[in-house]
Amino acid sequence: MKKALAFATRFYGSLISFYPREFLSEFRDEMVSAFAAMLREAAGQGAFTFTRVCLRELWDIPGSVLWAHLNGLKGVNNMQKWLHSQPVHLSVRCGAGFGISFLIFNVLLPILEQSFPLRNVGVNTSEALLFYTFAWISAVDVVACLILGIIIATAFGEIRHPQRFLVLAAIWFIFPNIVDLFIRWLSGEWYQLPASTPIYNIVFFALTGAYLGVAINPWPKDRRKALQFIIAGAIGLPLARKVPLPWVVMAGWNPALKYGLYWAIVGLVIGALLGMLSAWSASRQNLEVPA
Amino acid sequence: MIDSSQAIAPLTETTLYILLSLVPGPKHGYAIAKDVQGLSNNRVVLSTSTLYTALKRLLDDGWIERVGEDPEPDETGRPRKTYQLTALGRRIFHLEVARLQALVATVQLRAVGEQI
Numbered sequence: 001m002k003k004a005l006a007f008a009t010r011f012y013g014s015l016i017s018f019y020p021r022e023f024l025s026e027f028r029d030e031m032v033s034a035f036a037a038m039l040r041e042a043a044g045q046g047a048f049t050f051t052r053v054c055l056r057e058l059w060d061i062p063g064s065v066l067w068a069h070l071n072g073l074k075g076v077n078n079m080q081k082w083l084h085s086q087p088v089h090l091s092v093r094c095g096a097g098f099g100i101s102f103l104i105f106n107v108l109l110p111i112l113e114q115s116f117p118l119r120n121v122g123v124n125t126s127e128a129l130l131f132y133t134f135a136w137i138s139a140v141d142v143v144a145c146l147i148l149g150i151i152i153a154t155a156f157g158e159i160r161h162p163q164r165f166l167v168l169a170a171i172w173f174i175f176p177n178i179v180d181l182f183i184r185w186l187s188g189e190w191y192q193l194p195a196s197t198p199i200y201n202i203v204f205f206a207l208t209g210a211y212l213g214v215a216i217n218p219w220p221k222d223r224r225k226a227l228q229f230i231i232a233g234a235i236g237l238p239l240a241r242k243v244p245l246p247w248v249v250m251a252g253w254n255p256a257l258k259y260g261l262y263w264a265i266v267g268l269v270i271g272a273l274l275g276m277l278s279a280w281s282a283s284r285q286n287l288e289v290p291a
Numbered sequence: 292m293i294d295s296s297q298a299i300a301p302l303t304e305t306t307l308y309i310l311l312s313l314v315p316g317p318k319h320g321y322a323i324a325k326d327v328q329g330l331s332n333n334r335v336v337l338s339t340s341t342l343y344t345a346l347k348r349l350l351d352d353g354w355i356e357r358v359g360e361d362p363e364p365d366e367t368g369r370p371r372k373t374y375q376l377t378a379l380g381r382r383i384f385h386l387e388v389a390r391l392q393a394l395v396a397t398v399q400l401r402a403v404g405e406q407i
Contacts, residue, residue: 012339016340023347026347027343027346027347029369030319030320030343030371030372031320031339031340031343033320033321033369033371034320034321034324034339034342034343035339037321038321038324038339056336056338057338057339057340059338060338060340060341061338061340063340064338064340064341064343064344065340067344068344068347071347071348071351
């Protein structure tokens with residue numbers, strides 16, 4: 001029961017992070033302390049009472065959080081201040097930034113790839129040709145990612161350190177290809193082009209999270225959030241890929257534009273998720289969210 | 292100074308119980324929640340979220356105020372802030388009690404009339 005108590009208290013401490021910053025600075029410690037005291041007492045009365053207290057808190061938090069936020073909306077200045085301090089603000093900013101970046105990136109990528117003369121080779125070609133194909137497509141990916149890196153660096157005001165984004169962008173896209181290729185080379189079966197195996201996808205998702213996390217992290221000195229971003233990216237990308245697009249309506253569209261739009265939505269979802277995570281994490285540490 | 296709308300508007304049950312809990316003297320948040328539960332015969336059980344949003348509202352309205360820290364810290368050793376009624380809060384509480392008493396008297400009168 002002690003572990004459950006400690007876990008529930010920590011979880012409650014995370015949940016109340018959704019209150020406005022001003023409210024938290026005034027009441028956070030008291031709330032956690034009172035909740036812990038309530039739980040300790042409930043724990044003494046058995047698991048049922050303990051669960052009931054936890055559920056009661058879970059039930060009451062959304063309404064209280066909403067009230068606390070609405071209460072802060074008095075006057076235009078307060079409203080602007082409130083909007084800037086909310087996770088949703090950073091989410092929209094990050095979402096829009098990545099949505100636009102992904103759109104440009106995915107319109108550029110097919111144009112660059114079309115320059116490859118043997119891009120439609122089948123699986124029955126020689127290993128040398130397949131390796132050449134792989135190398136060419138990877139090189140194109142790296143060039144496209146460098147462009148993406150520049151766009152993101154510009155969009156997020158980190159133009160002072162563009163090299164960081166360029167290197168990260170290159171690693172982000174080329175590394176999963178290399179891992180995937182290496183594993184298939186070990187197994188003796190590497191006669192498919194990359195981007196098709198679960199290994200590739202897992203590495204790609206994790207690196208996307210890490211890359212985007214580093215790129216949008218408004219607090220670059222805080223390295224502790226690296227794991228959070230990797231997890232968010234790994235969850236965010238597969239989640240975003242489930243977004244249904246009206247393919248039927250878009251049947252006559254240019255493929256580059258269609259996939260560009262698809263990836264814009266993917267970028268929007270990932271950016272929003274990571275922005276929310278960043279702001280939530282900052283809120284827990286009472287850090288100022290940059291406007 | 293009491294605004295007339297404040298004086299007339301009926302208080303919510305939660306607010307009334309919190310004010311009632313503070314009538315004898317200052318209390319910290321958890322003690323208020325426990326007291327409210329006891330006063331209402333376990334009918335009003337305040338979650339910490341409800342309690343502290345209510346306390347925030349009462350603080351903002353000037354009905355209660357912080358008066359320092361409880362001499363007995365919580366189990367983790369953290370000091371607990373205590374709250375007490377302000378003169379305004381006390382006055383509003385008494386106005387609400389008078390309003391409820393008048394209401395009960397009217398109800399009783401009508402009930403007695405019907406019995407006769």
